[in-house]
Amino acid sequence: MPEICIRPARPSDREPLARLFHALWPENPAEHYAEEITPTLAGTPVSSLPTIILVAESADTTLVGFLEVALRSHADGCDVRHPVGYLEGWYLIASHRGRGLGKQLLAAAENWARAQGCTEMASDAWIDNDLSHRVHERLGFEVVDRCVHYRKSL
Ligand SMILES: CC(C)(COP(=O)(O)OP(=O)(O)OC[C@H]1O[C@@H](n2cnc3c(N)ncnc32)[C@H](O)[C@@H]1OP(=O)(O)O)[C@@H](O)C(=O)NCCC(=O)NCCS
Numbered sequence: 001m002p003e004i005c006i007r008p009a010r011p012s013d014r015e016p017l018a019r020l021f022h023a024l025w026p027e028n029p030a031e032h033y034a035e036e037i038t039p040t041l042a043g044t045p046v047s048s049l050p051t052i053i054l055v056a057e058s059a060d061t062t063l064v065g066f067l068e069v070a071l072r073s074h075a076d077g078c079d080v081r082h083p084v085g086y087l088e089g090w091y092l093i094a095s096h097r098g099r100g101l102g103k104q105l106l107a108a109a110e111n112w113a114r115a116q117g118c119t120e121m122a123s124d125a126w127i128d129n130d131l132s133h134r135v136h137e138r139l140g141f142e143v144v145d146r147c148v149h150y151r152k153s154l
Contacts, residue, residue: 004064004101006108009053011041016063017055024091040068049073049083050116054108056092056101065092067105069112075122077144085113087123090132106139 009017014034021033037053045051049071056065068088075084087109092101106121113121123141125132137143 003059004096004104005057006054006101006104007057009037009041009055009066011038013055013063014038014041017041017053017066020063020066020091020093021089023093024089045070051088052109052112054105054112056096056105064096065101065105066090067102067109069109069121071113071116071118072122075120078120078122082119083117085109085116085118085121087121090123102135103139 014037015030017037018030018032018034021037022028022030025033039046040051040053047070051068051070053066053068055063058064067090070086070088071083072086073083074080075086078084087106090102090105092105110121121141123136125136127146133143
């Protein structure tokens with residue numbers, strides 16, 4: 001496979017990165033994500049907690065994947081005394097999966113989280129996303145919970 005560079009996203013990545021977000025979460029158009037990620041790309045995330053988006057870039061400068069990781073004050077199953085690095089989104093285009101790039105993105109995210117003082121990473125996945133479950137477990141995550149979300153109008 002041609003060389004792939006893992007690096008933090010920058011403002012000029014906004015449009016192609018928004019298309020990758022849309023590929024992972026098709027319920028919103030790419031324009032929605034372009035607007036949403038603008039503050040993070042500018043280094044001023046809306047949340048008071050730090051967030052970074054890491055991208056995988058091919059030699060011809062095409063973005064082929066991303067991982068967004070944020071600091072969360074707590075996460076299910078984690079030590080409440082420390083913030084955790086939380087995987088908010090993790091995606092590679094289909095032609096680039098299964099070649100170790102997801103693992104490289106995760107390693108970069110873990111280095112970022114360590115530098116933020118984290119001692120744990122956390123994540124979630126839809127109950128039917130078997131691929132994601134397998135990859136998480138291969139890369140050292142353990143299942144701590146399975147839950148159903150509810151809502152009720154007031
Ligand atoms: C999840 C995803 C980002 C992983 O990236 P990837 O580049 O395919 O993963 P890697 O090639 O780095 O593999 C990481 C580990 O998972 C294993 N793995 C990868 N694909 C696998 C598969 N289909 N079945 C079982 N194990 C698999 C690899 O063997 C590797 O483990 P190892 O280092 O012990 O060999 C990618 O598959 C993807 O974009 N999936 C669709 C979107 C998605 O579901 N995202 C997660 C949302 S929670």
